[in-house]
Amino acid sequence: MPQAEHQPVLLDAALAGLGLRADGVYVDATFGRGGHSRGVLSHLGQNGRLIAFDQDPDAQAHAQPIVETDERFTFVRASFAELGERVAALGLAGRVDGVLFDLGVSSPQFDVAERGFSFRHAGPLDMRMNPDAGKPLSDWLHNASHGEIAAVIKRYGEEPMAGRIAAAILDARATGPIADTGRLAAIVASAIPARLAAGKRIHPATRTFQAFRMHINDEIGALERGLEAAFDVLAPAGRLAVISFHSLEDRRVKRFIRAQARPVPPPVPMAPVAAPALLEIGKPVRADAAELEANARARSAIMRVAERTDAPKVSS
Known part of the structure; x- marks a missing residue:
């Protein structure tokens, strides 16, 4: 299938946020049309690995050429809500160095009338990601x-x-x-x-x-399950990077990161405070003027990045 024209949002910022290592193991939780995945692969060496998720059959079709030509790449046709169990089945739970989410609907999905996502293209009223x-x-x-x-x-x-x-x-x-x-x-x-x-x-x-x-598509429920799963598969010092496009998503991401980034009060008086399970990395990132001029979709994008520590997860 020919590659659809699609500009991944905050590509350079996302790659920087993940802190990519040539031999690292990474997860692209939202393959879409593969822009972020291709960016990650371009920074990996022979021993690096990328696992990409998407429940959309069109995304799978766009991933297939990479599957056939790059042994470092694995595609899983599933929602990122299933990320934890699928990564565990690959023997990589607790060994992932970075997880990237690019939330929402990709531009090509809006352009396919048969999917029913857009009122600008007449089509059946479907809207299912899968x-x-x-x-x-x-x-x-x-x-x-x-x-x-x-x-x-x-x-x-x-x-x-x-x-x-x-x-x-x-x-x-x-x-x-x-x-x-x-x-x-x-x-x-x-x-x-x-x-x-x-x-x-x-x-x-x-x-x-x-x-x-x-x-x-139960998008908020899937996001909450996906964030929990991403946390569980990350290795210490692994990075979580999430690109959101509206406040409902971003509030969930912000709440999740901050809940895990708070120091844990001691169980008994005078005991030391436990270290947080996540560290917020930098400030939320938005597209710069150059990207906004080239890609209007980046206008509402915001990315948050956090790093896993070796402390246990805070119970929600």
Whole structure:
């Protein structure tokens, strides 16, 4: 399959954040179209190793040429929520020198109408990262209550008009199934008062589509499980680097790192304070002016980096 045009976000910063060693073992938890993986491989020597994860069959197709030509590279078609058990099955638990997450949906996924991620390309209302598992969004919308729909839009889209949008969806559903992205986008737009939509940079359906995608794929739950798994597979001095694209993800990442970066109070008075299990490395990183000019997708990206110590995990 030809390589799709795709610019990995914060590539140089991510490679620097991982502190790559030529003989190290690394995990790319979100292969996508392989930009970050190729960057990591370019810094590894003959004894280095990279394991990449992605549940998307298109990502697997883009990974296959690397699998066939580079014995240092292993691709696992699975969600990063399964990272811990899959890395353990490879005999590498506790031996990984760096794990990288690039969260969200890659640009090429938005451009494929059949996946149903974007209201800009008419297509079936699917939105599953793994089209071989679970049910498409159209099925969920056909049965969900007003309260369920509104709660998802409010929680994952932070959309103030969540109740109005949910009501509009139920009204439209009464006339026939909502099965394509164009119809859903029009329904959402119709629920937003014109005075609120006027002059906005984003389409009125942007936050609602984001919310539905995150719900259908359990993105926040998968992220929380993936972060825990990444921690468990890291070796002492191994690095965790996470690129997020909106506040819901970044808050989870920040909370996880800071919970593990706090010194542990002693179990008895006067005992020494235990060292933290993670060390925050530097400040959160954003794209510089040059990258923003070359890649608009980098505008909302933020990367946090932490380093594993040899201290035990803090119970959550």
